Amino acid sequence: MADIVSMKQKQDTDALVVAQKYDGILRLSLNNPPANALSVALMEALLRNLEEARDDAETRVIIIASLAKVFSAGHDLKELQRHRSEDDRGRAFFDKTMRLCAKLMQTIVALPKPVIAEIDGIATAAGCQLVASCDLAICTDTSGFATPGVNIGLFCSTPMVALSRATHRKQAMEMLLTGETIDASTAKEFGIVNRIVPKEYLRQVVDKYAAVIASKSPLTVKIGKEAFYRQAEMSLEDAYDYTARVMVENMMARDAEEGISAFIDKRKPEWKGE
Structure with a gap:
């Protein structure tokens, strides 16, 4: 505690x-x-x-x-x-x-x-x-x-x-x-x-x-924090180009697959950090 x-x-x-x-x-x-x-x-x-x-x-x-x-x-x-x-x-x-x-x-x-x-x-x-x-x-x-x-x-x-x-x-x-x-x-x-x-x-x-x-996926939080600070220093066009690529890579992560499946199945996700 x-x-x-x-x-x-x-x-x-x-x-x-x-x-x-x-x-x-x-x-x-x-x-x-x-x-x-x-x-x-x-x-x-x-x-x-x-x-x-x-x-x-x-x-x-x-x-x-x-x-x-x-x-x-x-x-x-x-x-x-x-x-x-x-x-x-x-x-x-x-x-x-x-x-x-x-x-x-x-x-x-x-x-x-x-x-x-x-x-x-x-x-x-x-x-x-x-x-x-x-x-x-x-x-x-x-x-x-x-x-x-x-x-x-x-x-x-x-x-x-x-x-x-x-x-x-x-x-x-x-x-x-x-x-x-x-x-x-x-x-x-x-x-x-x-x-x-x-x-x-x-x-x-x-x-x-x-x-x-x-309680969130540690991998997802890591990806998100890094992307937040990097895109903040970019132009609008570059920021969208960069974050689109980040989203694709994030979608390929096992935690994203698990999280989406858990949401659809209405259950609690089990994060692996990968």
């Missing part, structure tokens, strides 16, 4: 990312209080877990959540500042940090399994980028979102990539230029989150979404 944590998981509660597996779901909880800053160590830990999940047949859906009061305040500014004393004034470390962050966000998008962000609290800068990079996002009614880099002389250029793909341009620019925090309702209006729920129901609602997705 979702509320049962194994002995190994209890021993790992000091980890920067706490992993919990149940019912085809992998819950990855950020654990870097108080602000869940995306330090290099945390990003590396999250990336390792995501890469392991890619090849884990038992994992069908991934949830990224938080064990702190803040979902994530973005990059660890103190960590970044410490490297200014180096001969290159921190350039090499800054480059490492931003490239690692870019790899993390692209891994989420490219992952053949859906990733759901579960937000309770504030998600700012790269934390907001993390939310916008996930396939789905569900938050509490007291959550807030911002790209406040402009307030400290550091424009949120990398968060802008995910934000501008999740929202309309003018909405993204509003957040990027003002640096102000928007509430959950505005974030839903902008397209950053899918749903807003009361705090006491957040885990229940997110787990329900994950369980519904986990």
